[in-house]
Amino acid sequence: MSVGFRAVQWNRDKLVYDGILIAAISLFIAGFAAIHWQLHPPKKLPDAIDIWIRAFGTCAFLMLTAILSIGPLARLDRRFLPLLYNRRHFGVLTFIVATMHFWFLVEWYLVQNNLPNLATELTTWKDYAKFIDFPFKALGIAALLVLFLMAATSHDFWLMFLTPRIWKALHMALYVAYGLVMMHVALGIMQDERTLLIPLMLGGGFASVAALHLMAGWREWGPDKGIAVSGEGWIAVGPPRSIPDKGACIVAAPGGERIAVFRDGEQIGALTNLCAHQNGPIGEGHIIDGCVTCPWHGYQYRLEDGCAPPPFTEKLVTYRARINRGIVEVDPRPLPPGTPAAIQCSRDAM
Numbered sequence: 638m639s640v641g642f643r644a645v646q647w648n649r650d651k652l653v654y655d656g657i658l659i660a661a662i663s664l665f666i667a668g669f670a671a672i673h674w675q676l677h678p679p680k681k682l683p684d685a686i687d688i689w690i691r692a693f694g695t696c697a698f699l700m701l702t703a704i705l706s707i708g709p710l711a712r713l714d715r716r717f718l719p720l721l722y723n724r725r726h727f728g729v730l731t732f733i734v735a736t737m738h739f740w741f742l743v744e745w746y747l748v749q750n751n752l753p754n755l756a757t758e759l760t761t762w763k764d765y766a767k768f769i770d771f772p773f774k775a776l777g778i779a780a781l782l783v784l785f786l787m788a789a790t791s792h793d794f795w796l797m798f799l800t801p802r803i804w805k806a807l808h809m810a811l812y813v814a815y816g817l818v819m820m821h822v823a824l825g826i827m828q829d830e831r832t833l834l835i836p837l838m839l840g841g842g843f844a845s846v847a848a849l850h851l852m853a854g855w856r857e858w859g860p861d862k863g864i865a866v867s868g869e870g871w872i873a874v875g876p877p878r879s880i881p882d883k884g885a886c887i888v889a890a891p892g893g894e895r896i897a898v899f900r901d902g903e904q905i906g907a908l909t910n911l912c913a914h915q916n917g918p919i920g921e922g923h924i925i926d927g928c929v930t931c932p933w934h935g936y937q938y939r940l941e942d943g944c945a946p947p948p949f950t951e952k953l954v955t956y957r958a959r960i961n962r963g964i965v966e967v968d969p970r971p972l973p974p975g976t977p978a979a980i981q982c983s984r985d986a987m
């Protein structure tokens with residue numbers, strides 16, 4: 638794939654994913670507004686607008702929580718992988734929902750002819766030193782700017798232009814946005830409203846994101862334990878049959894780099910565990926139609942040399958492999974991307 642711009646590619650799966658997401662968002666917002674309307678019927682137009690501010694804000698917070706949970710959930714249980722497939726559209730929709738939350742707030746000021754008050758509130762610098770009257774809207778604006786940056790760079794063009802490593806590092810800012818939103822709500826509405834629902838939503842959201850990351854991290858840590866390294870520095874993986882056919886064992890090099898050691902019948906090959914697309918965990922994928930297939934979005938690579946089949950041009954780093962006394966071993970020194978390195982095992986060695 639080149640760095641040239643290509644319009645977003647739609648397919649049936651993406652349309653179904655987006656359709657379900659938009660339906661769920663609409664249902665949530667309509668349900669939230671209907672319940673609020675029943676419990677606290679608005680007396681004036683600004684009260685009605687306030688319901689929409691809350692509905693869109695709560696929806697954006699829950700969407701952010703979901704986005705940050707999808708990654709660890711997919712690691713813990715493969716059934717969540719379809720959610721990961723189109724996560725970028727989920728992110729862009731979150732930005733749109735958060736913008737609607739902001740837009741209704743502007744509307745709230747406009748219908749009362751006092752938009753300048755918002756500017757005054759944001760530029761009363763001495764309030765930034767207070768806890769109770771902190772201008773919490775500024776935290777919301779900062780979170781919205783981060784979401785804008787994420788949405789604006791979500792296209793594959795930016796992924797290729799910036800390289801997956803930098804792109805991924807940039808998109809870690811989503812955690813910053815989540816922190817800003819937590820403070821935005823804690824210093825804002827939570828200070829006025831004496832309802833338990835808001836602290837429950839914030840605490841529950843934060844606790845589930847943190848717990849899922851810890852659980853997935855604990856599982857990830859597994860391959861790092863007990864690496865047997867031979868005198869020449871090769872890593873012992875195990876007997877050929879210990880590698881699942883058409884699947885992989887993931888081992889960690891002494892520097893922490895993960896290596897996916899695949900077996901396709903009698904062929905064994907070692908590739909970096911990082912997909913060239915978005916750094917997805919290649920070793921959690923399978924060999925499909927003769928190619929190693931990334932579990933995240935289905936990018937494919939040949940086992941023998943880590944190259945994507947033509948017309949694609951992505952190449953993965955490969956590693957040398959050998960069989961030593963019936964044990965598959967891998968040299969953790971990376972070879973240049975696309976270097977042929979897979980080996981054939983004799984039937985006796987299997």
Ligand code: HEM
Nearest residue numbers: 690691694695697698735739742774777778780781818826
């Ligand atoms: C990523 C962006 C944002 C998210 C996820 C977010 C989320 C939220 C949430 C969850 C609430 C509490 C809703 C409730 O009461 O149930 C809230 C309240 C509020 N937000 Fe945001 N917010 C964001 C950006 C902004 C921005 C940019 C502004 C304005 C500059 C803003 C202004 C407000 C106001 C005024 C309230 C209180 C509403 C009320 O009094 O009823 N928010 N926000």
Ligand code: FES
Nearest residue numbers: 912914915917931
């Ligand atoms: S990360 Fe997208 S296909 Fe691998």
